[in-house]
Amino acid sequence: MLRTAINKARAADLAIFGGCPAFEEALYVGRPNLGDRRLFLQRVNAALDRRWLTNHGPFAREFEQRIQSRTRVKHAVAVCNATVGLEILARALDLSGEVIVPAFTFIATAHAFRWLGLTPVFCDVDPSTHNIDPLQIESLITPRTSAIVGVHLWGRACDVDALEALARRHAVKLIFDAAHAFGSSYRGRRVGGFGDAEVFSFHATKSINALEGGAVVTNNAALAERLRQMRDFGFAGDHDDVIGAGTNGKLNEISAAMGLTLLDSMDDIIAANRQVYQRYLYGLSGIPGIRPVVYDECEENTFHYVILEVDETRAGLSRDQLMELLRAENVMARRYFHPGCHRAEPYRSDPQYAGVKMPVTDQLAQRVLALPSGGSVGIDKADAICRLIRLAVAESAQVRSLFAAQADLAQYQALFTHSENDPRVTVERTV
């Protein structure tokens, strides 16, 4: 709950320096949407009544049809999550050797390929879109490259035309990690039908969730058939005929029931997200060094992610200081995505990545902050969060010196505790 009495005017009023937190309860990034609980429970009961809980049940099949009609793509293959979806897709396309992926993304993008023994080759991103930079891809293509992977980060579509041209020119596959982009469009066409295939996530933290879930979508019928077999242990049709290796990537009925329930409310969810996003844009406007990610009004988006870039030089405080300060107020902002994938294990310690330089990714990983968004936040709380950020930046000199004083104190306390336990050190204490 928002404390109505908050009246913070000075740096010392901020909770991190001893003031009262602005919110009684924590506000999270990625708080799940629930849709109409009654409808969800009705569907759960129906699944229990018919005792059909998984293995391409009626809800999973309906979910696939609804994804097809929403994206206007011919085939949707529902899976248990997007990571497994990417893995199955890589197998179904017979990818081998190297796969070019952006370095600035959730680690699952790179791991899905590494897990299969493929080599993710990192590409830097465009600072203005946060998406893979097509201009940098060509120099990364080698005879071992089998695919380019675009990620539509924050639901803003990649430069699909440029990526399609590159993939065609070099005769490699093109796939999209569309985990953030269900409900987005590119040049008026809905995301889902680009490249060889695209993979959506319906994780609990996504605007449309199936608790855990995902879908691989494609207009290629033969590929869709392979995907279906591979997500089901390699069975073809009836469970008698195994025609190849496969895994278990099926979506269960309770997850599908949740997905359907959220699809029922999708327009309302987008409207609520958009209202909160616009409120943030308004509330953050003109704050030096705070630049929100802006969505193109001519394209569809779910406005699910409210993302800031913090320019420390202009804001007077770093992204991490801002995050710490907001967290003390119970605003659980997140560093999406930190660090860049090339700086996470196992890539960081793998000699084949030695010398890899991703300057834009490194800069974004230091600057980007995700704020709580959507219906669970609402406009009053978004306003209050903007006021906190405005105050922190306006009082940045004071904020920095209070942070420095805290650090000094912590250092002194650590020394004191250490000395207390160290028989070689005698500390004078005043009681």
Ligand code: T4K
């Ligand atoms: N590609 C991209 C570009 C992705 O962003 C993702 C997933 C994938 C691929 C893989 O998709 P899946 O295989 O998951 O379908 C979360 C999600 O677990 C992950 O799905 C998502 N991206 C990523 C961006 O966010 P974490 O490590 O941040 O999760 P966690 O547990 O810290 O929770 C995130 C926030 O959501 C917190 O603020 C708490 C809140 N939350 C979370 C859950 C699960 C809730 O309020 N309620 C909940 O039930 O990864």
